[in-house]
Amino acid sequence: MSTDIKPSQITLSDEGKICFQPNETNPLPGDAIAQLVKGESIYAPQFEMMAGAPLSQDIVSAALEAHWQANLPVFYKLTATSELPQPVQDICAAVYESFGMAAREDLQDTIAQLDTDMRTIVRNKGIRLGPLYLFCPEMNKPAALRLRALLWGVYNGMDLPVTRMPDGMVSKKVDSAEAPLAPAQAALYKALCYPVYGGRAIRIDMLDRVVNAIYDSADKGKFQAQHAMAEWMGCPIAELYAILEALGHKKVHDPADDVAEDTAPTKEETAEEKTEAPVSEEQAEDAQDAAKPNTDNIKPELATFALKRGKAYQKSGGGKAQKPHAKKDKPAFKKGKKPNKGKKPKDQGPRVISAGPDKPSQANSPFAVLGQLKK
Numbered sequence: 001m002s003t004d005i006k007p008s009q010i011t012l013s014d015e016g017k018i019c020f021q022p023n024e025t026n027p028l029p030g031d032a033i034a035q036l037v038k039g040e041s042i043y044a045p046q047f048e049m050m051a052g053a054p055l056s057q058d059i060v061s062a063a064l065e066a067h068w069q070a071n072l073p074v075f076y077k078l079t080a081t082s083e084l085p086q087p088v089q090d091i092c093a094a095v096y097e098s099f100g101m102a103a104r105e106d107l108q109d110t111i112a113q114l115d116t117d118m119r120t121i122v123r124n125k126g127i128r129l130g131p132l133y134l135f136c137p138e139m140n141k142p143a144a145l146r147l148r149a150l151l152w153g154v155y156n157g158m159d160l161p162v163t164r165m166p167d168g169m170v171s172k173k174v175d176s177a178e179a180p181l182a183p184a185q186a187a188l189y190k191a192l193c194y195p196v197y198g199g200r201a202i203r204i205d206m207l208d209r210v211v212n213a214i215y216d217s218a219d220k221g222k223f224q225a226q227h228a229m230a231e232w233m234g235c236p237i238a239e240l241y242a243i244l245e246a247l248g249h250k251k252v253h254d255p256a257d258d259v260a261e262d263t264a265p266t267k268e269e270t271a272e273e274k275t276e277a278p279v280s281e282e283q284a285e286d287a288q289d290a291a292k293p294n295t296d297n298i299k300p301e302l303a304t305f306a307l308k309r310g311k312a313y314q315k316s317g318g319g320k321a322q323k324p325h326a327k328k329d330k331p332a333f334k335k336g337k338k339p340n341k342g343k344k345p346k347d348q349g350p351r352v353i354s355a356g357p358d359k360p361s362q363a364n365s366p367f368a369v370l371g372q373l374k375k
Contacts, residue, residue, distance in 0.1 A: 005055070007070075010063035012036070014161035016154055018047060018064070020055055034060055041293045042155040043068075043075065044098065071147045074126040075100075078345065081125075087113040088121050091134065095127055099148065099191045101135040101204060130208040131215065135193055137205055142167040145192060152191050158184065163192050170206050171233045198242030206232050211247070220306050222252065225302040241303060248308035255301040274349040 009021045011029045016037075021030030031043065033053035039046040047064070049057060078096040081089045081330060090110050094102040104111070111129060113120065126136045138144060139264065145164065153162035163185060174189065175181035176199055186196050194201040217223050230240040241251060361364050 005059055005062055005063075010060065010067075012064070012067060012147070012150065014150060014257045016150060016160050018060060020053075022054075036150070036154050037158065039157055040149050045151065045154050067147070071143045072138045074144075078127075079134075084121060085118055087111075088118050088125075091122055091127065092125055095134055095136065099152070100139040101133050101190070101193045101195075104130065104132055104134055107134060128205075128208070130204070131211045132207065133195070133204055135204050135208075139193055140203060140205060145271075148192055149188070152188055156188075158182070158188070162188060164188070164192060165201060165203070169203070169234075171200045171202040171235060173235075173239070174198055174201045197246040198234070198239060198244075200235060200239060202233055202243070210243075213305070214244075214247075214249070221307050221309075222304055223249075224304045227299050227302065237302065244305055249305040250308075251303050252306050253344060254303040256303070289292050292374055 001325045004043060006024055009024050009030070011019050011021070013029065013032075016035055017032040018034040018036065019029040019031060020033045021028060031049060033055055034047045034049045035044045036047050047060065049060070050247070066120060075096060081092045084092075088111050091102075091107060091114075093112075094107055110161065119129070122135050126138050127134055128137055139148060145167070149162050149164040150160070153160050167343075171194075174185075174197060180200075181196065189196055189201040194202040195204065195207065196202070197207070209232055213226065213229060217226070225244060227237075230237055233243070237242070270341060
């Protein structure tokens, strides 16, 4: 880039317009000089210069490269893996190819190969091994979120600016029977690390926190919903239940249903109310206030859910759930021989069967294309 032009003078709008501000002290973006268009990959968009643009293509290309490096540094780290152990390379490649968030169940065999040192490397690459997804927390920063939304929209031919989550919002109701969510918009939310569960787009780090709380509190295959979970996600209790069920957990008991049954009036009570003498509105309000218990700071008990059964509970090739450590039938003893009472059987350890994943080929970094952007 020319020494006379600073990177801050060239900015990128949510509409994909590349703007130039000649006066470096002016905070306004200036005039549009080019437009982003779809390129060879989501990370390597092209651009078209507008007629009469005061800057050359090389200067604009260098400015975009500086913009990527400043706002998407974690993606550069994910492509610099040639000297790392193969499981780490495979995880970095999967997160990179999925635009920052990959399903854990697709990488479970690879994760099982990680030792302590490899896990440290993965963490230093900016990847968090969550219970549902592997993701990069840095991608939820406002600048990175805006840029990723733009890149996704340009590559997938969406109308710009795309509809994305407001900066800093933890979750938002985005799907309902009255206003169903379009598949393309749901894919965008997921690409931006806001997967949709129970009709709400939820920021992945907060969803990660809720899922960890579920498994930390689970006992004997069940757990109770917590008010803190709804507070973390900024949603009412009814929507929390919808999210938990969308995650695969089944509601088995709700104390609110018991309360509703207990407070339902009987036929005799209804008949007595009809025969009571009329009272004034003021007397009725006083009676209600006197009958109300002091419920300040008392939160109702929430529902209990049956924990979703994962792969550990599944028979290989079967489909019926079973406990991973089910008791085996007692061995039959030969006639005339007594079992060795009081002696513990020899511990042969758990039986583990594992298979390494197919190793995907490592492609060259698509960031190299940015240096060859053409009109």
